[in-house]
Each structure stands twice: as structure tokens, then as C-alpha cells.
Amino acid sequence: MMKISIIGAGNVGINMFEALRKKKEIKMVSLFNRSIEKILSHRKKIFITNNINEIKKSDIYIISTNDDSIEKVSNELKGRDGLIVHTSGSTEMKVLSIHKNFGVLYPLQTLTKDKLCDFKKIPICIEGNKNINNQKLKKLVKIIGSKCYNFDSKQRLALHVSAVFACNFTNYLFSIAYDICAENKIPFEIFFPLIRETIEKIEKNNPSKIQTGPGIRKDLNTIKKHLNFIKSKNSKKIYSILTEGIIANNGK
């Protein structure tokens, strides 16, 4: 039986907690949060605390605080014997290096508390400071039911940067399209088939090979027309920079 404590009841922490507490191979022993009010609702399921020294002896301590607090929390756990891991995509493993056994357990998904995730659909990236810790984390991911990827800290940072481009920035572009549609009384749903088609295509191809649109065609007339049409200065700038990028990319 693997004993686990969760430190930080944010979106990742709560999703991990709810997934792990249902597994027979796992015993959840503590849930820590700085503000106790936020975790009161869980007190019947698990020992809760806002005092880090009260966290029970565990095989794995999962630090799922925000990135800026990881090192501080880690320091407060000094002297603990178990495996200390954080769940951050953009934080190096070595911030935990005051411990003997440490690592990373990073779920590649936007998690929210309101809607618990299905970890079967979520890749988890692991990194351990020793092979034995890699093995432990691999085993834990298997119990969770996620697909496991073994990445070092540089790869994880690359992954996190890529995720910003592939998800955060694309969502932002959708929001620009949404606003233009709203201003012109166009139902945004008209795009759903086109967006789905775009996604299906990138699942089968290198995206740069299937680029379409006025940029890749160097259709300067259309580009000019579009730029004249766009009112927002910000969106105009984004249109120009991305179009330039597509044109330059094509020349490679």
C-alpha cells in the first residue's frame, strides 16, 4: 500500500486527490492547504491540515502548489524520508534537490476543480532523481491509469512551451475570431466543422505541411483586405506577425 500526501489543494491537487483516493493500491494519508477553509469539505474523506508539520509520514509527497511556492514548501518538508515530487510543467526537478528522493509528476492537461478529469485521457510526464524513483512514479502513473512519459527537465520545459503555443495561444486566437464574429452577427458555431477538420488533419500530418490560407499562398490582396477590415490594433498586429511567420516558414 502506497501512502500519499497531497500538498496544495488547487486544481491539480484536488484532481489527483480524487483520483488516487479511489485506488485500492493507494492510501491517501493527508491533504494540506495553507487556507484550511478551502479543504474543509474533504475532512470526512481524509486527514486535512494547514500545518505542514502535521502532514503524516508518506511514501510520496505530492507538492501541487503554485510554481512560486514549490521550493518553499519543499524546504519545509526537509528531513522527510519519502519521495518528494512536484507537479509543475515549467519548474526544474532540481528545486527539490535538498531531499534524497525527489522527482516530478506533471499531468499535461488543463485541470479544473469543478469538473474532475478522467486521468485515462491525460498523459503524465515523470522524472525521478534516481532510477528507483522513476520506477516508483511509473508505477503510480500506471495506478492512476494515465499514459506515462519519461522526460527530463529540459524536455518538460519544451513541452510546457509547446503547450502554450498549441493550447493557450490557439484558444486566444479562437477568442479573437469569436469577437470578430460577434461584432458581425455571425454565430461562432459556424466554425466548429472547420476547426474539427483542422485538428483531425494535424493528428495525421506535420502541421507545417498542411498550412492553408492567404499567408501560405502569398495572397497579398486578401491579406491587405483583411488588415483593412480588422479594427482592433492588437488583432491587426497579431494578423501581421503570424502572416509574416507563415510566409517566412514557407521559404525554408
Place this chain on the structure above:
Amino acid sequence: MMKISIIGAGNVGINMFEALRKKKEIKMVSLFNRSIEKILSHRKKIFITNNINEIKKSDIYIISTNDDSIEKVSNELKGRDGLIVHTSGSTEMKVLSIHKNFGVLYPLQTLTKDKLCDFKKIPICIEGNKNINNQKLKKLVKIIGSKCYNFDSKQRLALHVSAVFACNFTNYLFSIAYDICAENKIPFEIFFPLIRETIEKIEKNNPSKIQTGPGIRKDLNTIKKHLNFIKSKNSKKIYSILTEGIIANNGK
């Protein structure tokens, strides 16, 4: 029986041709292309020509050439009685105004010749210079099996601009993510669940309300880390501009 000719055997033209020729309500009477070689393979299915004067008398002439040629082709059709339409997202209807009956039939999808599309999944935007032409185009779209939207030229341009943001630019961002992954030996498929989740969310929400990532959190540490990590000057610039946009947008 509606007689139709298609002028321009590009991706849109061939997809329309193949869809329409199977409909019992339609009789395809000519397929025109400047270069006859490109349409020789269709000669058993339909009368083909590269001489615009040989195009047979039709109820609807569909001009599916590239945008720059629409007006020229339209002028060459001067004096024809039927309804003359083009299929371009970013061209105003009025370029066809030398005719009595004219309009637009714009399928909102990236079409390719290699893989014929299923028009049931593709919205088509129509515009006619008279109500009766709107009715005719609406009927044609119904026969094709597509969802029909009645938009004026300004709305169609807005739609086209939005499509560039929602599809062309997002594809380009995927290509940047793909390249970063490739450089760091990360299989791009790791993103498919996250991308699918992003799409499912925007189908239910205003995208600006569900923005995530370091920009919206104003997580300057992570943003700095990411910018240091990105090697390509171009991608660095795009990262900065989009992050600034997200931060500014959040302040609204």
C-alpha cells in the same frame, strides 16, 4: 432540373462538381478550365472545355477560379442569362454586378481534390443580389446537403478573417509546437488530448472566458523562462505578442 456549369476546376470546383453531379435534381452541363489537361480525366462524366464561349446555357454558373480571376471570368460571361455566382470568401458579391442575376456560394471549409469532402458537414454561405436569387441558392445548398447561412459581403469578409485566425493561424501555432517537440524528442501526439479538450471547451464557452496559461495568470517568471528557452527569433516574437495580447485582453 437545374442546369449547372462549373468554371474553374480547382479544389472548390472539383468538390462541387463531384457532389452536384450525383444529385437527381441537378444536371451538370459543362466543366470549364483554362488548362484542359487538368480536366481531361472528367471528360466521360461531363462536357469539358477550355473555351469560355463553349460553356453551355445554364441556370447557374459557378465561378470557382482563384480570387484574382473572378472579375475577368465574370466579364467573359457577359450577356448570359442565368445566375452567376462565385465561391470566394474574401471577394465582394458586387464584382459580378455586370450581370442581372448574381450572388455568392461560399463553402466554409478547406477543400482538397485528393479527398472529396462530405458537404453535409460543411456550412455554405450564400448571398444573392435579389431575393429570388437568394431563394435559388438556398435551394441549391439544400440539394447539396449543407447547412445554409445567408450573409452579406461584409459578414462574409468577417467570416473569412475569423477563419484565418481560427484555422490558418492555429495550424501555424501547432506547427511551432510541433517543431519545438521535434527538437526535444517529444512525440507531438502527447498533445492530442489537450488540444481536443481545448476544442471541446470552446464549443461550449466564449473562448476568452476559459483562457488558461502563464499569460492570463500574469506569471512573469514562467513567461521569462519560456522566452529564454525559445530559440527561433520568430517564435519568440510570436510568443511575446500573443502573451501581451492575452494580458491586455484580461484587463478589459
